Amino acid sequence: MLSAPLVVGASFAYLLLLFAVASLGDRRAAQGRSLIDNAWVYALSMAVYCTAWTYFGSVGRAATSGIWFLPIYLGPTLAMVLAWMVVRKMLRIAKSYRITSIADFIGSRYGKSPTLASLVTLITVVGIVPYIALQLKAVSVGYAVMTGPAGQPLAQQGHWWNDSTLYFAVALAAFTVVFGTRRLDASERHEGMVAAIAFESVVKLLAFLAVGLFVTYGLFDGLTDIYTRVQAVPELAQLFGNQAPFAYGQWFSLTLLAMLSVILLPRQFQIMVVENVNENHLRRAAWVFPAYLLLINLFVLPVALGGLLLFGSGTMDPEAFVLSLPLAHGQPALALLAFLGGLSAATGMVIVETIAVSSMVCNDLVMPLLLRSRRFGLQARGDLTRVLLVIRRTAIFLVMLLGYLYFHLAGEAYALVSIGLISFAAVAQFAPALFGGMYWRGGTRDGAMAGLLLGFGLWIYTLMLPSIAKSGWLSTDFLLAGPWGIGWLKPEQLLGLSGMDNLTHSLFWSLSANLAAYVAVSLWRGPTTAETSQALLFVEVFRRSKTVEPVFWRGRTRVQDLVALTTRFMGAQRAQRLFLDYAQRTGVQRIDQIKPDPQLVRHIEVQLAGAIGSASARVMVASVADEDALVLDDVLQILDEATQLRAHSIELEEKSASLERATTELRAANAQLKSLDRLKDDFMSSVTHELRTPLTSIRALAELMADDPQMPDGQRQQFMRIIVTETERLSRLVNQVLDLAKIESGHAQWHNTDVDLTELLKNAVKTTAEMFHERGTEVRLVLPAQPVVLRADPDRLTQVVLNLLSNAAKFVPAEHGRVDVDLTPLADRVRVTITDNGPGVPQSEQTLIFEKFHQGQGGGYRPQGTGLGLPISRQIVEHFGGRIWVDAQTRSGASFVFELPWHTMESGNPAGTGENPTPGHPVPT
Amino acid sequence: MTRGQVAQKLLALFCAAAMVLNYPLLSLWTPGSIVFGLPLLPVALFAIWALLIAAMAWLLERSGD
Numbered sequence: 001m002l003s004a005p006l007v008v009g010a011s012f013a014y015l016l017l018l019f020a021v022a023s024l025g026d027r028r029a030a031q032g033r034s035l036i037d038n039a040w041v042y043a044l045s046m047a048v049y050c051t052a053w054t055y056f057g058s059v060g061r062a063a064t065s066g067i068w069f070l071p072i073y074l075g076p077t078l079a080m081v082l083a084w085m086v087v088r089k090m091l092r093i094a095k096s097y098r099i100t101s102i103a104d105f106i107g108s109r110y111g112k113s114p115t116l117a118s119l120v121t122l123i124t125v126v127g128i129v130p131y132i133a134l135q136l137k138a139v140s141v142g143y144a145v146m147t148g149p150a151g152q153p154l155a156q157q158g159h160w161w162n163d164s165t166l167y168f169a170v171a172l173a174a175f176t177v178v179f180g181t182r183r184l185d186a187s188e189r190h191e192g193m194v195a196a197i198a199f200e201s202v203v204k205l206l207a208f209l210a211v212g213l214f215v216t217y218g219l220f221d222g223l224t225d226i227y228t229r230v231q232a233v234p235e236l237a238q239l240f241g242n243q244a245p246f247a248y249g250q251w252f253s254l255t256l257l258a259m260l261s262v263i264l265l266p267r268q269f270q271i272m273v274v275e276n277v278n279e280n281h282l283r284r285a286a287w288v289f290p291a292y293l294l295l296i297n298l299f300v301l302p303v304a305l306g307g308l309l310l311f312g313s314g315t316m317d318p319e320a321f322v323l324s325l326p327l328a329h330g331q332p333a334l335a336l337l338a339f340l341g342g343l344s345a346a347t348g349m350v351i352v353e354t355i356a357v358s359s360m361v362c363n364d365l366v367m368p369l370l371l372r373s374r375r376f377g378l379q380a381r382g383d384l385t386r387v388l389l390v391i392r393r394t395a396i397f398l399v400m401l402l403g404y405l406y407f408h409l410a411g412e413a414y415a416l417v418s419i420g421l422i423s424f425a426a427v428a429q430f431a432p433a434l435f436g437g438m439y440w441r442g443g444t445r446d447g448a449m450a451g452l453l454l455g456f457g458l459w460i461y462t463l464m465l466p467s468i469a470k471s472g473w474l475s476t477d478f479l480l481a482g483p484w485g486i487g488w489l490k491p492e493q494l495l496g497l498s499g500m501d502n503l504t505h506s507l508f509w510s511l512s513a514n515l516a517a518y519v520a521v522s523l524w525r526g527p528t529t530a531e532t533s534q535a536l537l538f539v540e541v542f543r544r545s546k547t548v549e550p551v552f553w554r555g556r557t558r559v560q561d562l563v564a565l566t567t568r569f570m571g572a573q574r575a576q577r578l579f580l581d582y583a584q585r586t587g588v589q590r591i592d593q594i595k596p597d598p599q600l601v602r603h604i605e606v607q608l609a610g611a612i613g614s615a616s617a618r619v620m621v622a623s624v625a626d627e628d629a630l631v632l633d634d635v636l637q638i639l640d641e642a643t644q645l646r647a648h649s650i651e652l653e654e655k656s657a658s659l660e661r662a663t664t665e666l667r668a669a670n671a672q673l674k675s676l677d678r679l680k681d682d683f684m685s686s687v688t689h690e691l692r693t694p695l696t697s698i699r700a701l702a703e704l705m706a707d708d709p710q711m712p713d714g715q716r717q718q719f720m721r722i723i724v725t726e727t728e729r730l731s732r733l734v735n736q737v738l739d740l741a742k743i744e745s746g747h748a749q750w751h752n753t754d755v756d757l758t759e760l761l762k763n764a765v766k767t768t769a770e771m772f773h774e775r776g777t778e779v780r781l782v783l784p785a786q787p788v789v790l791r792a793d794p795d796r797l798t799q800v801v802l803n804l805l806s807n808a809a810k811f812v813p814a815e816h817g818r819v820d821v822d823l824t825p826l827a828d829r830v831r832v833t834i835t836d837n838g839p840g841v842p843q844s845e846q847t848l849i850f851e852k853f854h855q856g857q858g859g860g861y862r863p864q865g866t867g868l869g870l871p872i873s874r875q876i877v878e879h880f881g882g883r884i885w886v887d888a889q890t891r892s893g894a895s896f897v898f899e900l901p902w903h904t905m906e907s908g909n910p911a912g913t914g915e916n917p918t919p920g921h922p923v924p925t
Numbered sequence: 926m927t928r929g930q931v932a933q934k935l936l937a938l939f940c941a942a943a944m945v946l947n948y949p950l951l952s953l954w955t956p957g958s959i960v961f962g963l964p965l966l967p968v969a970l971f972a973i974w975a976l977l978i979a980a981m982a983w984l985l986e987r988s989g990d
Contacts, residue, residue: 066966066967067966067967067970070967070970074946074970074974077942077974077977077978078939078942078943078946080981081935081938081939081942081977081981082935082936082939084931084932084935084985085932085935085936223962223963224961224962224963227962227963227964228962240964240966240967246951246952248947248948248951248952251947251948251951252947252948255946255947283985283986283988284985284986286981286985287978287981287982287985287986290974290977290978290981291978291982294971294974294975294978298971301967
């Protein structure tokens with residue numbers, strides 16, 4: 001055990017640390033350098049889902065029923081699979097219409113109904129009180145474990161003014177007030193709070209993992225060790241046996257419940273929807289958050305089983321194993337860390353939950369009533385911002401006190417886990433109205449009302465009352481025998497439906513009745529105009545373009561009236577800024593020049609909704625404007641105009657998109673033209689250079705001969721011979737240039753026949769035999785036995801082979817030179833390889849040598865040649881659909897390879913002219 | 926992947942996961958057999974859970990614009 005001052009001191013220090021993080025977050029937000037504009041922070045903040053229940057309740061549940069803590073976390077994972085569609089729609093709706101709470105969402109969707117919003121708020125407050133009580137209970141149990149001697153039962157509470165939990169509750173409420181209600185933010189965003197929540201999520205996870213690792217590897221030898229020991233104890237082994245049939249129904253209902261709660265709990269909605277900074281963060285958070293859940297649950301079973309093994313069942317409260325195990329095994333620091341983790345979890349939940357609930361209470365419960373009173377209401381003129389803040393702060397304290405009251409009255413009898421599930425079942429009642437409203441235009445206010453009332457009523461009857469009765473505050477007669485003895489009205493076995501645990505039973509009745517009533521009543525009456533317009537805005541939120549939005553409002557108003565209204569609820573400074581921004585956007589200089597059209601009214605109403613809720617905003621705006629009641633025809637007409645405008649703007653967008661495309665294409669074509677132009681210039685300069693060289697020699701020699709008639713005959717003969725050689729070279733060059741030009745431009749003549757490659761190669765080698773013999777080079781020819789027949793131009797192919805052979809001849813060494821010519825038929829093509837044992841082609845040049853006028857730079861000498869042989873060869877080979885390249889794998893010497901497909905193709909004309917070529921038969925290897 | 930395709934794949938993943946984690950497929954893991962020295966049900970559930978998260982991560986990260 002640890003001393004009380006130490007635990008209190010550490011807790012206080014930790015809470016101060018949280019507060020520091022929150023302040024930092026708020027300060028950075030004010031500077032515009034948001035701390036939380038980050039998908040990871042968003043995902044971590046969602047982990048506020050894990051409360052003290054995760055710390056204590058899960059372990060307790062695992063200790064009594066094995067794997068049954070898991071559905072509470074599997075459900076959210078399943079929900080997050082759909083989050084990218086569903087939650088994103090909620091985000092879009094919330095951002096578009098300034099929705100700041102679930103009550104606002106539902107109220108706004110069904111025609112901005114204040115009654116509906118109030119009902120949702122009421123349900124939330126009643127439903128969430130047990131959950132808050134749970135957190136208080138967890139902290140007080142934890143504190144008792146930390147500071148009391150081990151094994152001692154919880155000390156009696158005594159009088160309420162002695163109860164430390166009460167002071168803790170009050171302190172926490174004060175803390176929350178400072179956290180979240182220092183000023184009124186029209187968008188209800190609290191960046192500091194989110195930063196603190198993300199921080200405490202990390203602390204939670206690390207602390208739990210630390211304890212888990214300690215138990216699994218410090219107190220035992222790993223998971224298998226724990227399990228083997230569990231098998232030895234029969235009453236523990238049955239946690240994993242299957243003596244009783246597996247309750248699939250309960251499994252399903254728990255999963256479903258958790259799935260709904262991860263979105264519908266006020267704190268989850270607040271964090272996921274209201275506090276969201278950027279829609280795209282959802283993409284990453286949708287899987288990071290489930291990963292967090294998996295990590296934090298990894299060691300729940302080991303800790304639970306470890307505790308049962310070491311303490312035996314029945315002596316220590318399993319819900320406190322995370323604390324009692326380290327404490328009992330000499331790790332007080334670890335226990336303190338775990339306590340702080342649990343405290344972290346509890347405070348995080350309480351802060352976010354009470355802030356969310358207080359804003360709901362203020363906007364959707366109290367404000368509508370206030371506005372009806374004379375002092376604060378429509379006729380009054382005073383500044384209401386202070387009043388709003390006071391209302392919220394009071395709400396926070398009230399909710400906390402209610403939580404404490406519940407804890408005091410009913411917290412003892414029930415394990416933590418059950419309390420939490422009761423709250424889940426309450427918020428689950430919002431599902432038909434909320435999700436139905438997002439996807440079904442036919443959902444009406446009356447339907448939502450009917451569904452909520454029925455569902456909530458059944459929840460009270462089948463879950464809430466029994467829980468109070470089981471804690472001893474009501475007689476349990478009505479539980480056992482039904483109210484007034486009517487058997488089929490038994491709260492936990494309605495209409496005789498038995499065989500389910502009470503949670504599944506309650507969920508079944510409440511959700512079914514809720515959904516049925518919602519659908520039935522909506523279909524019966526049909527939506528009103530206000531509901532239709534809101535339904536369209538919600539269900540089709542993804543299709544609304546930013547520029548053209550239908551505004552369902554007709555009437556007259558004055559700008560000054562709107563300014564005054566806004567000043568009342570948002571303060572003079574913010575109101576001025578709002579109107580100045582709008583003036584700028586619509587292109588006018590002064591506020592009084594703004595046109596008071598429906599767009600302005602809608603804009604102002606939406607901004608106000610952020611401060612006081614959509615329902616109250618609607619009421620206030622209606623009070624300063626002279627409105628025309630909209631009938632269905634008006635709505636349709638407005639829609640029509642909007643659709644036309646939208647069609648126009650879509651057309652415009654398409655036109656500008658195609659314009660952009662055309663511009664890009666033009667630009668690309670221009671760039672290509674420029675590069676081709678450059679290529680042409682390069683070619684011209686290379687060709688003229690190549691032509692000039694031999695011409696210069698010829699001229700020089702001719703001049704020499706002309707100037708010196710006395711030149712000796714021998715020398716004259718020699719000069720003549722050189723001139724002849726150079727002219728030959730010149731004409732070769734000119735021929736090749738013409739050849740290349742013809743091939744490239746597609747004007748070359750191709751005389752395609754059936755060509756036997758074996759014959760062709762033999763002829764080529766024979767033609768060059770003399771040349772090779774002169775150099776003492778050995779030429780080896782490897783051919784398959786059968787003919788290899790393709791359809792091609794034999795002269796052109798011979799040209800290619802001769803070119804490769806003569807290149808080989810140029811580079812082959814003077815002694816022991818060797819050239820290998822191989823013909824290899826493959827499955828879909830024929831390969832010819834010509835290898836020499838010369839210096840080879842350096843890797844850097846292997847593609848360059850096929851460029852015009854490039855000659856090998858390696859080797860040190862520049863052999864005679866035009867530099868056009870290989871480019872022409874490449875053009876010829878590619879014309880027939882083949883490839884030519886230097887084999888990079890050859891280690892010594894150069895290996896030129898070209899391949900031709902069996903069905904040779906003339907570029908542009910598939911299969912050439914005339915009949916299909918007969919493919920040669922590949923030789924089996 | 927277009928937005929619509931991601932949505933469809935996620936929906937399919939959801940249905941598959943919901944089926945695997947509930948009756949009847951859940952009954953595959955409920956008998957008390959032992960695998961790697963540990964009870965089947967927790968191991969199977971955690972493994973399926975991890976696979977589901979991995980599948981989500983793959984789908985969502987790849988669809989980034």
